[in-house]
Amino acid sequence: MTSNAAAILGFGQTKFRTVREDVSGPELVFEAVSAALADSQMDINDIDAVVFASAPEVFEGVYEPDRWSIEAFGGVGKPVVRVHTGGATGGSAAIAGARLIESGLYETVLVVGLQRTSETPDAQAVFTTIFDPIFEQDVQLNVITGIALVASRQMEYFGLTEDHMAWVSKKNFDNALLNPFAHLHKNITIEDVKNSRPLAWPLRLLHTCPRSDGAAAVVMTSGANAKRHKSVAWMRGAGHATDVYRIGDRIKDADSDLAIPRALGWACDDAYREAGITDPLNQLDVVEVYAPFANLEIGYYESMGLAPSGRGIELVETGATALGGKIPVVPSGGCMTANPIGATGLVRFGEAALQVMGRAGDHQVDGARVALATACGGIDQFYTAAVLASDPE
Amino acid sequence: MTETVRIPGEWHIGYQYTIGTFASAFFDGLRKGEIWGSLCEQNGEVAVPPKSFNEQAFVPTDKLVQVGLNGTIQAVTIVTAPFAGSPDVPYAVIYVKLDGATSSIANYMHGVDLGDGTTLPDALSIESPVHAVFSPEPEGRVTDFWFEPGVA
Amino acid sequence: MALKIGIAGWSLLPPSAEIPGALDELIYSSTSQALVDAGITIAEIDGVCMASSDLNDGRAISTMTLTGSTGSFHKSEMRVCNDALAAVWMGAAEVGSGAAQTLIVCAWNKFSDVVDPAAIPALALEPSMHRSLKYHPDAILSLRESQESGTIVLTDAAPLQPNDTAAAVVITTDGHPKAGDLVLSGFGSSTGPYLRPGEPVLKPTQSAVAAALKFAAVPISDVRRIFVGGLHRISSADIAEALSVPESSIVREDPQTADLGYAAGLVALVHALELGIDGPTLVISAAGLGVESANAVLVEMK
Numbered sequence: 001m002t003s004n005a006a007a008i009l010g011f012g013q014t015k016f017r018t019v020r021e022d023v024s025g026p027e028l029v030f031e032a033v034s035a036a037l038a039d040s041q042m043d044i045n046d047i048d049a050v051v052f053a054s055a056p057e058v059f060e061g062v063y064e065p066d067r068w069s070i071e072a073f074g075g076v077g078k079p080v081v082r083v084h085t086g087g088a089t090g091g092s093a094a095i096a097g098a099r100l101i102e103s104g105l106y107e108t109v110l111v112v113g114l115q116r117t118s119e120t121p122d123a124q125a126v127f128t129t130i131f132d133p134i135f136e137q138d139v140q141l142n143v144i145t146g147i148a149l150v151a152s153r154q155m156e157y158f159g160l161t162e163d164h165m166a167w168v169s170k171k172n173f174d175n176a177l178l179n180p181f182a183h184l185h186k187n188i189t190i191e192d193v194k195n196s197r198p199l200a201w202p203l204r205l206l207h208t209c210p211r212s213d214g215a216a217a218v219v220m221t222s223g224a225n226a227k228r229h230k231s232v233a234w235m236r237g238a239g240h241a242t243d244v245y246r247i248g249d250r251i252k253d254a255d256s257d258l259a260i261p262r263a264l265g266w267a268c269d270d271a272y273r274e275a276g277i278t279d280p281l282n283q284l285d286v287v288e289v290y291a292p293f294a295n296l297e298i299g300y301y302e303s304m305g306l307a308p309s310g311r312g313i314e315l316v317e318t319g320a321t322a323l324g325g326k327i328p329v330v331p332s333g334g335c336m337t338a339n340p341i342g343a344t345g346l347v348r349f350g351e352a353a354l355q356v357m358g359r360a361g362d363h364q365v366d367g368a369r370v371a372l373a374t375a376c377g378g379i380d381q382f383y384t385a386a387v388l389a390s391d392p393e
Numbered sequence: 394m395t396e397t398v399r400i401p402g403e404w405h406i407g408y409q410y411t412i413g414t415f416a417s418a419f420f421d422g423l424r425k426g427e428i429w430g431s432l433c434e435q436n437g438e439v440a441v442p443p444k445s446f447n448e449q450a451f452v453p454t455d456k457l458v459q460v461g462l463n464g465t466i467q468a469v470t471i472v473t474a475p476f477a478g479s480p481d482v483p484y485a486v487i488y489v490k491l492d493g494a495t496s497s498i499a500n501y502m503h504g505v506d507l508g509d510g511t512t513l514p515d516a517l518s519i520e521s522p523v524h525a526v527f528s529p530e531p532e533g534r535v536t537d538f539w540f541e542p543g544v545a
Numbered sequence: 546m547a548l549k550i551g552i553a554g555w556s557l558l559p560p561s562a563e564i565p566g567a568l569d570e571l572i573y574s575s576t577s578q579a580l581v582d583a584g585i586t587i588a589e590i591d592g593v594c595m596a597s598s599d600l601n602d603g604r605a606i607s608t609m610t611l612t613g614s615t616g617s618f619h620k621s622e623m624r625v626c627n628d629a630l631a632a633v634w635m636g637a638a639e640v641g642s643g644a645a646q647t648l649i650v651c652a653w654n655k656f657s658d659v660v661d662p663a664a665i666p667a668l669a670l671e672p673s674m675h676r677s678l679k680y681h682p683d684a685i686l687s688l689r690e691s692q693e694s695g696t697i698v699l700t701d702a703a704p705l706q707p708n709d710t711a712a713a714v715v716i717t718t719d720g721h722p723k724a725g726d727l728v729l730s731g732f733g734s735s736t737g738p739y740l741r742p743g744e745p746v747l748k749p750t751q752s753a754v755a756a757a758l759k760f761a762a763v764p765i766s767d768v769r770r771i772f773v774g775g776l777h778r779i780s781s782a783d784i785a786e787a788l789s790v791p792e793s794s795i796v797r798e799d800p801q802t803a804d805l806g807y808a809a810g811l812v813a814l815v816h817a818l819e820l821g822i823d824g825p826t827l828v829i830s831a832a833g834l835g836v837e838s839a840n841a842v843l844v845e846m847k
Contacts, residue, residue: 134442
């Protein structure tokens with residue numbers, strides 16, 4: 001790890017809901033930023049630069065939403081940059097914040113994520129427009145059908161079943177009951193998942209995520225400055241990696257299969273290398289993975305190096321990723337129970353920080369010292385990975 | 394308590410996407426009942442649909458090549474939830490690796506009884522053979538062809 | 546704190562009303578040419594930092610479909626939605642942090658694919674108080690100028706000329722063997738309030754320039770030329786006055802009304818590099834309805 005590591009001082013998030021009719025977009029931002037500043041014991045005047053994270057602005061219906069929200073995150077008079085890498089936005093923004101600090105450009109950076117998916121009536125129509133307008137939009141590729149196609153290969157590649165997916169859904173919904181900020185607070189059974197509305201074979205409603213309104217914010221600072229604070233999470237390593245756009249170009253080759261997104265593996269490799277992690281299953285205490293679908297989480301176990309090739313389902317079969325298991329995955333409930341797209345990656349990052357600071361509340365993993373947070377954009381195309389730890393080295 | 398107000402709004406921005414000569418050749422081929430891809434000699438990729446550069450090798454692709462009309466299913470879904478602008482449910486979308494191609498292309502699968510869409514018919518399982526069928530009235534869109542089960 | 550970033554090569558598809566080819570082909574053309582210019586292969590590149598606008602590109606996540614052309618396959622990708630000078634300082638941060646040794650910074654614009662590019666800026670007006678009034682988005686700038694000058698300011702600017710372009714610069718660590726004899730040494734950015742008048746129009750630009758010069762420890766009096774991206778409605782005389790430099794040092798896009806979208810700042814940087822750097826050279830851009838989002842970078846000879 002570089003000697004100029006950045007550290008996270010605090011995290012703030014709003015309660016996630018389908019619609020927050022009580023606040024405007026900027027007011028939602030203000031809520032999260034205020035919470036993050038309070039959590040960090042910092043003042044807005046301590047902030048040297050702002051990284052604003054929001055994914056397609058078609059959701060909010062306001063072009064350049066960073067400008068629209070500028071007063072709400074105290075950005076007037078400061079350097080402000082908006083990062084947008086689709087679903088990976090929040091993860092990319094956190095890495096951007098860290099790099100601005102590690103390079104010495106800025107001392108203390110506020111990273112803010114916003115998304116209001118409720119402002120447009122059909123999110124899936126937006127998600128169709130993210131696809132190639134020439135070859136793919138006409139055949140109804142969207143996020144749900146895209147991930148269903150991934151699932152079909154996972155059934156072939158490692159024997160994914162409805163049982164595996166149902167277990168992950170129930171685990172994540174159960175975890176969300178311990179997280180007051182989660183959007184969905186629902187007691188569900190394995191049978192509820194299996195009988196939920198079919199969307200695109202083999203995916204059903206309870207394998208997927210809600211559309212959420214919400215915002216999140218993280219305050220990061222230089223290592224030198226962090227030493228003056230009692231409770232910090234150290235950014236020990238980060239990576240981001242991109243795959244080719246067309247799904248048809250990466251379904252299967254000699255080295256990879258669409259079932260196991262290789263770009264998450266590449267991102268984790270870089271983050272682990274920076275953080276000195278060689279045995280993720282034993283060196284990580286908790287994982288906040290960005291997995292908006294149950295089947296994706298299982299495939300990611302392998303990409304993140306938690307399971308050998310084709311054996312990610314064993315972590316399901318042994319219950320290893322449940323809270324209290326060997327390697328709890330999304331103790332917060334994760335994206336399946338709250339998904340404010342552009343902010344979601346930052347929520348994973350912030351939740352991971354809370355875990356290693358020991359401040360995650362009812363979903364705290366006992367003694368967590370090293371955490372992995374990821375984010376994903378496109379159809380398994382862009383990934384970010386960050387390793388956060390309670391100690392600087 | 395104040396009742397909250399929501400302000401309606403809409404965005405209308407028209408586009409005319411320029412697709413370039415390689416992609417244009419693909420749509421031209423569909424009118425003639427042919428499917429064209431592109432060959433990158435450096436890494437051997439035969440991409441369907443074609444592209445003028447190969448982003449993995451980061452070199453221009455070498456030429457357009459015609460691929461076969463038969464292929465195998467590489468990924469499959471049956472859509473049972475209607476989305477804005479989608480066909481009547483259930484319908485199947487598959488990725489197919491055509492003979493001679495190294496990549497796969499997405500399109501609709503017709504000619505299979507999908508039932509209620511919650512179970513996968515044998516004809517749709519991965520590696521099943523399919524063939525391309527062309528519309529008699531091409532519109533210059535990717536939907537000018539689709540897949541049906543079996544070998545042509 | 547000093548941070549010097551090497552410049553290994555660059556390329557530009559000169560702005561024009563229409564550059565033929567698909568958007569990803571334009572981008573590939575400029576990024577691959579910049580690599581040739583830098584003498585660096587794609588395998589030696591660690592990542593790509595890009596600036597792009599979904600609305601200008603007509604894609605809800607524009608870089609999702611365009612990413613291959615930028616060169617980011619199997620590499621890090623950072624994408625900003627601001628003028629491309631923000632991508633330059635973000636890229637500098639990636640190199641400066643040690644996370645990357647070599648990076649492509651790229652930006653593009655293909656307004657010839659957009660039926661009515663002039664319809665886009667109005668969508669940046671917030672919906673409840675401003676967009677409903679349906680006034681011309683340029684009125685935001687006029688109102689600011691009016692408040693600043695205490696006079697009536699007409700909103701009658703000649704329409705911008707939408708242009709196509711693509712630009713790329715390969716940046717490296719300072720000591721990289723392929724780095725040339727120029728370095729990026731100053732980085733500044735500042736942002737003004739949203740929509741409302743109340744501060745001088747060029748204050749964010751002044752702040753960004755001051756920050757870049759301070760970072761590099763170079764006084765404004767040493768700056769030889771200032772290349773300007775965007776700021777279409779602001780005269781060179783006004784920019785010169787605000788920055789306390791002679792008007793002759795200001796170099797503009799020709800014509801000044803060419804709209805290059807988020808690529809403007811990077812195109813200005815490549816113009817500066819192509820014309821030759823003979824001393825500290827500033828590249829500035831300011832975007833947003835009230836030109837309130839300002840960026841500045843300083844280029845120096847080693």
